Amino acid sequence: MRSLDELKKLKAKTQKEISTREKTGKPTIIVHMGTCGIANGAREVLNAALAELKERNLTDIHVTQTGCPGLCHLEPLVTISEPGKKPCVYGKVSVENMKRIILQHVVNGQPVTEWLVNLEK
Amino acid sequence: MEFYRSHVLICTGTGCTSSNSRALIDTLKKELVENGLEKEIQVIETGCFGFCNLGPIMVVYPEGVFYCRVSEADLREVVQEHFVKGRVVQRLLYHEPNSTVKTTEFDEIEFFKHQKRVALSNCGVIDPEKIEEYIARDGYFALAKVLHEMTPAQVIEEIKKSGLRGRGGGGFPTGMKWEFAAKAPGDQKYVVCNADEGDPGAFMDRSVLEGDPHAVLEAMAIAGYAIGANQGYIYVRAEYPIAVERLTKAIEQARKLGLLGKNIFGMGFDFDIGLRLGAGAFVCGEETALLTSVEGRRGEPRPRPPFPANKGLWEKPTIINNVETFANIPRIIRYGADWFASMGTEKSKGTKVFALAGKIKNTGLIEVPMGTTLRTIVYDIGGGILNDKEFKAVQIGGPSGGCIPAALLDTPIDYDNLIAAGAMMGSGGLIVMDNDTCMVDIARFFLEFTQDESCGKCPPCRIGTKRMLEILTRITEGKGKPEDIDNLEALAKTIKSSALCALGQTSPNPILSTLKYFRDEYEAHIHDKKCPAGVCQALLSYTIIEDKCRGCGLCARNCPVNAISGKVKEPYVIDREKCIKCGACMEKCKFGAIERK
Numbered sequence: 001m002r003s004l005d006e007l008k009k010l011k012a013k014t015q016k017e018i019s020t021r022e023k024t025g026k027p028t029i030i031v032h033m034g035t036c037g038i039a040n041g042a043r044e045v046l047n048a049a050l051a052e053l054k055e056r057n058l059t060d061i062h063v064t065q066t067g068c069p070g071l072c073h074l075e076p077l078v079t080i081s082e083p084g085k086k087p088c089v090y091g092k093v094s095v096e097n098m099k100r101i102i103l104q105h106v107v108n109g110q111p112v113t114e115w116l117v118n119l120e121k
Numbered sequence: 122m123e124f125y126r127s128h129v130l131i132c133t134g135t136g137c138t139s140s141n142s143r144a145l146i147d148t149l150k151k152e153l154v155e156n157g158l159e160k161e162i163q164v165i166e167t168g169c170f171g172f173c174n175l176g177p178i179m180v181v182y183p184e185g186v187f188y189c190r191v192s193e194a195d196l197r198e199v200v201q202e203h204f205v206k207g208r209v210v211q212r213l214l215y216h217e218p219n220s221t222v223k224t225t226e227f228d229e230i231e232f233f234k235h236q237k238r239v240a241l242s243n244c245g246v247i248d249p250e251k252i253e254e255y256i257a258r259d260g261y262f263a264l265a266k267v268l269h270e271m272t273p274a275q276v277i278e279e280i281k282k283s284g285l286r287g288r289g290g291g292g293f294p295t296g297m298k299w300e301f302a303a304k305a306p307g308d309q310k311y312v313v314c315n316a317d318e319g320d321p322g323a324f325m326d327r328s329v330l331e332g333d334p335h336a337v338l339e340a341m342a343i344a345g346y347a348i349g350a351n352q353g354y355i356y357v358r359a360e361y362p363i364a365v366e367r368l369t370k371a372i373e374q375a376r377k378l379g380l381l382g383k384n385i386f387g388m389g390f391d392f393d394i395g396l397r398l399g400a401g402a403f404v405c406g407e408e409t410a411l412l413t414s415v416e417g418r419r420g421e422p423r424p425r426p427p428f429p430a431n432k433g434l435w436e437k438p439t440i441i442n443n444v445e446t447f448a449n450i451p452r453i454i455r456y457g458a459d460w461f462a463s464m465g466t467e468k469s470k471g472t473k474v475f476a477l478a479g480k481i482k483n484t485g486l487i488e489v490p491m492g493t494t495l496r497t498i499v500y501d502i503g504g505g506i507l508n509d510k511e512f513k514a515v516q517i518g519g520p521s522g523g524c525i526p527a528a529l530l531d532t533p534i535d536y537d538n539l540i541a542a543g544a545m546m547g548s549g550g551l552i553v554m555d556n557d558t559c560m561v562d563i564a565r566f567f568l569e570f571t572q573d574e575s576c577g578k579c580p581p582c583r584i585g586t587k588r589m590l591e592i593l594t595r596i597t598e599g600k601g602k603p604e605d606i607d608n609l610e611a612l613a614k615t616i617k618s619s620a621l622c623a624l625g626q627t628s629p630n631p632i633l634s635t636l637k638y639f640r641d642e643y644e645a646h647i648h649d650k651k652c653p654a655g656v657c658q659a660l661l662s663y664t665i666i667e668d669k670c671r672g673c674g675l676c677a678r679n680c681p682v683n684a685i686s687g688k689v690k691e692p693y694v695i696d697r698e699k700c701i702k703c704g705a706c707m708e709k710c711k712f713g714a715i716e717r718k
Contacts, residue, residue, distance in 0.1 A: 002379060002387045004265045007256065010378075014257035020128045021182040021246060028183070033207045046126075050161065054124040062183035063126040065207025 034068025168332015518547025523634025
């Protein structure tokens with residue numbers, strides 16, 4: 001270590017890696033993975049979300065899973081939850097849709113309204 | 122860079138390692154590979170969370186789900202349910218001792234809620250074997266700050282202003298110690314870390330070293346800069362293998378990144394650290410004995426003055442601080458003396474780590490602001506007394522400390538209040554005792570320890586502790602004499618004023634404090650030949666209460682020495698001559714007909 005800058009760079013790099021352990025205040029992508037969700041391809045959607053985040057180097061976005069909320073006919077379901085905002089639930093999410101949700105909603109903050117399945121939109 | 126969606130932190134501190142967390146890690150990694158999740162879920166070995174009686178502990182991020190007492194057999198379910206399907210495994214969650222409601226996230230648990238983690242802020246959060254994770258949480262930025270922005274005098278001033286006092290026992294102001302060493306003439310100076318934690322039941326320093334070793338290294342380098350030293354030594358006991366291993370790795374990593382060694386940050390400051398392993402003598406926790414041992418000689422104390430700040434290691438000016446003291450330093454530099462001084466009481470600033478042990482529901486390691494009451498520690502954090510028995514006292518400060526009775530439960534804990542109560546902070550071992558504990562026996566236990574650990578150099582300690590132990594043993598065996606209490610007090614006073622080092626000077630504390638608060642128990646042992654708590658075997662007798670005995674004969678069948686006789690369906694009788702007071706009969710009796718007095 002020959003300078004403070006080097007230390008700062010090292011910090012920035014690792015900080016992203018361990019941000020999974022901290023509350024970042026950024027949106028969380030929740031993939032519903034009940035049996036119905038898995039049967040309808042939730043696993044692929046989850047993988048697509050991870051690949052897209054990695055591609056965009058968005059390691060401070062948390063990806064978690066949860067069970068079936070009961071809307072089995074609309075699986076795979078994905079919820080985007082942001083602190084202080086109403087969660088947005090997307091239905092029949094495909095691999096392609098997942099990428100667009102990340103770009104439009106997670107990155108740009110514009111929910112893709114036509115895909116939302118929340119009862120009150 | 123790999124991107125993992127989930128981090129699984131498993132404690133590999135000493136507590137969880139002994140409940141087999143290593144095997145857990147191996148099995149979990151295997152399960153993840155079988156389910157094709159090894160690239161999504163990262164397993165991280167971390168330091169102590171503090172909740173040791175629930176080990177092995179596993180925390181899953183980003184959700185922050187807290188699983189406890191996880192066994193290898195549970196892992197398949199955790200992987201299948203939680204990691205594949207996102208369903209938290211309810212049965213492995215924690216529930217408060219007094220409720221059945223399960224708590225998912227670990228910041229919601231009462232045990233953690235009342236704590237304020239400063240020295241332990243990285244324990245259970247980072248992987249202690251990766252210097253990068255320490256750096257990601259602002260590690261080594263305090264060292265950078267002092268080298269770039271502060272003069273040594275400013276560093277000392279900042280530490281003085283923070284009000285930090287030594288966490289190893291005495292509570293001497295750290296900033297003043299540094300100032301003495303900085304002002305002492307000499308071209309060669311040393312920084313020493315006292316990691317010779319020897320109190321029975323104490324594992325604060327151990328957990329810091331295992332969970333956050335770099336904090337200690339960084340602090341030592343800061344101290345080196347402040348006093349003008351370029352060499353440090355950590356004296357750690359060889360009985361702490363995990364701590365030794367992690368320290369060794371940490372030193373190597375810091376050297377590799379140039380955070381130890383020559384010309385750190387290109388600022389012309391050199392500092393390096395060496396490890397010295399102690400053989401585990403209690404007296405080597407005393408600073409002069411420790412320094413002698415680092416020099417490679419037999420660990421015996423020497424008179425002070427001269428204090429180590431003037432004549433320490435190899436007669437050179439030396440500062441010697443405890444692990445927890447050092448762990449606070451980088452945080453003080455980073456967040457400022459005012460931030461640190463905003464916690465605690467008037468004369469005791471900051472936080473203190475305590476090891477909670479004894480008859481308490483939540484055993485483990487806690488860190489609370491100075492001035493927290495014993496009641497909060499025992500009842501809110503500790504969850505109360507085991508089996509909801511009555512609280513009797515806590516023994517604080519180990520063999521050098523004393524007991525604090527129930528009447529003082531609401532005293533704010535800080536250095537000065539503890540001294541006033543006849544105890545001392547010590548390193549922070551807290552042993553909770555309930556009504557089944559005999560205070561004379563406790564005093565005897567601690568005296569047995571100090572007597573055994575006395576180095577023998579000075580007669581007050583060598584002979585005095587022996588005599589005190591003899592008297593205490595005699596009392597617990599029912600052979601106490603009326604003059605014993607006076608003799609104990611006289612001996613205690615003499616030893617306190619004449620022993621060479623702190624080990625001897627504080628050795629009578631357990632006796633003096635139990636005499637102060639529980640004199641009646643001593644008197645009951647000596648005059649009535651009774652042990653009120655029912656602990657001292659020689660003073661006990663077992664009797665069968667005639668009215669309650671149904672004559673089932675279960676006691677007689679279980680007595681190992683055939684001391685119980687009688688006819689079926691008639692009250693049985695114990696032969697006192699034959700009885701060895703093992704208590705087997707009392708344990709077996711279904712009608713509560715056997716009495717111990």
